[in-house]
Amino acid sequence: MKRVILLVMDSLGIGSASDASSFGGIGFTDEGADTLGHIASTLSLAGTPLQLPHLAGLGLLESYKLKNGVYPAGMSSPDKIHGAWAYARETSRGKDTPSGHWEIAGVPVPFDWSYFPRSTPFFPEALRDQIFDQGLVGGSLGNCHGSGTEIIKQFGEEHILSGKPIFYTSADSVFQVAAHEKYFGLERLYELCRCIRGLLDDSDLTIGRVIARPFTGKSPQDFNRTGNRRDFAVPPPGATILEKLREAGGSVIGVGKVADIYAHTGITREIRAHGHPALWRETLSALKQSEDNSIVMTNFVDFDALYGHRRDTHGYGRALEEFDRNLPTLLSAMHPGDLLIITADHGNDPTWPGSDHTREDIPILLTGDKSTAGTSLGARDTFADIGQTIAGYFSLEPFPKGTSLI
Numbered sequence: 001m002k003r004v005i006l007l008v009m010d011s012l013g014i015g016s017a018s019d020a021s022s023f024g025g026i027g028f029t030d031e032g033a034d035t036l037g038h039i040a041s042t043l044s045l046a047g048t049p050l051q052l053p054h055l056a057g058l059g060l061l062e063s064y065k066l067k068n069g070v071y072p073a074g075m076s077s078p079d080k081i082h083g084a085w086a087y088a089r090e091t092s093r094g095k096d097t098p099s100g101h102w103e104i105a106g107v108p109v110p111f112d113w114s115y116f117p118r119s120t121p122f123f124p125e126a127l128r129d130q131i132f133d134q135g136l137v138g139g140s141l142g143n144c145h146g147s148g149t150e151i152i153k154q155f156g157e158e159h160i161l162s163g164k165p166i167f168y169t170s171a172d173s174v175f176q177v178a179a180h181e182k183y184f185g186l187e188r189l190y191e192l193c194r195c196i197r198g199l200l201d202d203s204d205l206t207i208g209r210v211i212a213r214p215f216t217g218k219s220p221q222d223f224n225r226t227g228n229r230r231d232f233a234v235p236p237p238g239a240t241i242l243e244k245l246r247e248a249g250g251s252v253i254g255v256g257k258v259a260d261i262y263a264h265t266g267i268t269r270e271i272r273a274h275g276h277p278a279l280w281r282e283t284l285s286a287l288k289q290s291e292d293n294s295i296v297m298t299n300f301v302d303f304d305a306l307y308g309h310r311r312d313t314h315g316y317g318r319a320l321e322e323f324d325r326n327l328p329t330l331l332s333a334m335h336p337g338d339l340l341i342i343t344a345d346h347g348n349d350p351t352w353p354g355s356d357h358t359r360e361d362i363p364i365l366l367t368g369d370k371s372t373a374g375t376s377l378g379a380r381d382t383f384a385d386i387g388q389t390i391a392g393y394f395s396l397e398p399f400p401k402g403t404s405l406i
Contacts, residue, residue: 001291001292001335001336001337001338002292002293002337002338002339002369002393002394003287003290003291003292003293003294003295003296003335003337003338003339004294004295004296004338004339004340004341004390004393004394005283005287005295005296005297005330005334005338005339005340005341006104006295006296006297006298006341006343006386006390007283007297007298007300007340007341007342007343008101008104008297008298008299008300008343008344008345009300009303009323009342009343009344010097010299010300010301010302010303010304010305010344010345010348011035011303011304011308011344011345011346011347011348011357012035012036012303012320012344012347012362012363013033013034013035013036013344013346013347013348013349013358013360013361013362014034014035014036014037014063014064014067014068014087014344014347014360014361014362014363015033015034015036015037015064015067015068015360015361016030016031016032016033016034016347016358016359016360016361017030017089017090017359017360017361018089019359020032020033020358020359020360022359023095023358023359024354025171025353025354025356026118027353028352028353028354030095030347030352030358030359030360033347033349033352033358033359033360034068034347034349034360035308035316035347035348035349035350035358035360036060036064036072036363037064037068037072037073038313038349038350038351038352039072039313039316039317039320039350039351040072040073040074040075040317041072041073041074042313042314042317042351043074043313043314043317044073044074044075045073046314048317049073049074049075050072050074050075050317050320050321051321051324052075052320052321052324053078053324054324054325054327054328054331055320055323055324055327055342055365056075056077056078056081057078057080057081057082057083058081058082058083058085058327058342058365058367059081059083059084059085059365060085060342060363060365061075061076061077061078062077062081062085062376063085063086063087063363063364063365064087064363065077066085066086066087066376066378066379067087067361067379080374081373081374082367082373082374083365083366083367083373084365084366084367084372084373084374084375084376084377084405084406085363085364085365085366085375085376085377086363086364086376086377086378086379086380086385086405087361087362087363087364087379087380088343088361088362088364088379088380088381088382088383088385088386089361089379089380089381089382089383090103090108090346090359090361090362090382090383091103091108091381091382091383091384091401092108092109092383093109093112093113094109094113094172094173094208095172095346095347095357095358095359095360096113096172096173096174096208096346096357097172097208097209097231097261097304097345097346098173098208098209098233098234098236098261099113099208099345099346100344100345100346100362100383101258101261101262101299101345102236102237102240102262103382103383103384103387104343104345104383104384104386104387105236105240105241105242105262105266105386105387106240106241106244106384106386106387106388106390106391106399106401106402107236107237107238107239107240107384107387107399107401108382108383108384108401109237110237111206111237112206113173113206113207113208114173114205114206114207115171115172115173116145116169116175116207118145120143120144121143121144121167122143122144122145122167122168122169123143123167123169123175127199127200127203127205128140130199131195131196131199134195134199136188136191136192136195137163137164137165137192138163138164139162139164140164140165140166140167141155141158141159141162141164141165141166141167142154142155142166142167142168142178143167143168144168144169145168145169145170145171146168146169146170147170147309147310147355148168148176148178148213148225148309149225149310151166151168151178152166152178152213152215152220152223152225153220153223154220155178156178156180156215156217156219156220156223157219157220159178159179159180159183159184160180160183160218163183163184165177165178165179165184165189165192166178166179170355170356171354171356171357172208172209172356172357173206173207173208173209174207174208174209174210174211175196175200175207175209175210175211176210176211176213177189177192177193177196177210177211177212177213178213178214178215178225179192179212179213179214179215180214180215180216180217181214181215181216181226181228182216186214186228189212189214190212190230192212193210193211193212193230193232194210194232196210196232197210197232201234206234207234208233208234209231209232209233209234210231210232211229211230211231211232212228212229212230212231212232213225213229214226214228214229226274227274227275228274229257230260231257231260231261232260233260233261233262233263234263235262235263235265236262236263236265239266240262240265240266240387241266241295241387241390241391241396241399242254242262242265242266242267242295242297243265243266244266244391244396244397245266245293245294245295245390245394245396246266246267246268248293248394248396249293250293250294250295250394251268251269251290251291251293251294251295252266252267252268252269252294252295252297253267253268253269253270253271253286253290253294253295253296253297254267254269254270254271254297254298255271255273255279255282255283255286255296255297255298255299256271256272256273256279256282256298256299256300256301257299257301258270258297258298258299261299269286271285271286275302276300276302276319276322276323279298279299279300279301280326280329280330282298283296283298283330284329284330284333287330287333287334288333293394295390299345300323302319303316303319303320303323303348304348304357306319307319307350308348308349308350308357309348309355309356310350310355311350311351311352311355312350313350313351316350331367334368336369337368337369338368338369339366339367339368339369339390339393340365340366340367340368341364341365341366341386341389341390342363342364342365343362343363343364343365343383343386344362344363345362345383346358346359346360346362347359347360347362362383364377364380364385364386364405366389366405366406369393372406377405380403380405382401382402384399384401384402385402385403385404385405386402386405387399387402388401388402388403388404388405389402389404389405389406391404392404392406393406
């Protein structure tokens with residue numbers, strides 16, 4: 001039996017990329033960002049060192065040391081390492097979810113994304129008129145760059161009273177729409193986002209995602225985003241490893257927001273789940289049900305959405321430790337011939353200025369079939385080495401980019 005379990009720890013970067021000085025925000029760059037390292041140092045200074053024994057046993061700390069020359073603060077290598085490790089640089093010109101995930105799946109992004117300016121409104125007047133001409137809404141609020149949690153505090157009450165959706169963007173290539181599940185309606189929100197996706201596709205803008213951001217509550221004090229987020233992404237620019245395996249007759253189970261990230265290409269079964277506990281349950285359930293020639297891929301989004309963007313360093317650390325505690329159950333559920341790959345898609349240093357992603361290198365951890373325990377697989381020039389590895393594992397046609405890790 002051949003199965004790949006691919007877990008993406010969304011935003012767990014391990015140090016700024018060599019081109020990080022070209023990325024950043026107003027008055028700062030991403031040079032020096034280090035998601036894992038700064039979480040570890042913050043917790044170590046607080047007297048509660050980060051405890052990740054199972055990830056360390058798979059080589060996470062060795063991956064970090066390979067990149068940075070030292071272990072994260074307050075952490076040391078275990079006596080025995082059961083996995084192989086590497087770290088990788090991103091060749092795609094972005095630090096966003098689609099760029100990272102597509103490159104992981106063997107297809108780096110060959111173009112530059114379009115980004116919205118920091119003006120208000122952030123989107124062109126012609127696009128605004130097109131949106132309103134569709135008749136779904138008569139106006140909008142926000143229309144600016146902003147943090148998702150802060151934007152609903154600022155405009156949520158006016159949104160409920162006026163019925164106007166909240167439009168906003170970030171440093172990523174995104175058009176985000178926040179609306180109340182009860183007073184605006186969830187399906188209406190999805191319909192509006194599909195409409196905006198179509199208008200953008202027909203424009204000269206290359207915007208990666210339109211994101212539906214539903215929330216509930218009655219006042220700024222209790223407004224909360226819900227788990228019914230939907231991402232309406234452009235499809236990858238080529239056949240990813242997911243599509244290659246599906247076309248070869250294999251199965252691809254996407255857990256969480258994986259299907260949305262790949263615009264539902266290459267997915268044979270989608271399992272929606274919200275929150276890391278649910279994502280773990282569904283991943284284990286999918287693994288038990290999956291057959292030969294299958295990929296189970298899960299994106300653990302809370303690292304990014306709840307802790308990275310919100311600059312909650314201690315919360316991020318607790319989430320890492322929770323993830324680590326779940327690993328033994330997954331490892332015990334693996335069969336001979338299975339291959340587990342744990343990685344990330346970009347950084348989101350919770351100690352960094354702003355609220356956006358950070359341009360960082362990522363860890364790659366492997367264990368299972370054909371992986372050599374206790375072995376460094378070196379510095380990799382592209383995330384696409386992961387997709388190439390999976391292609392070789394399933395004896396599929398190789399990608400033009402990337403070199404297999406095994």
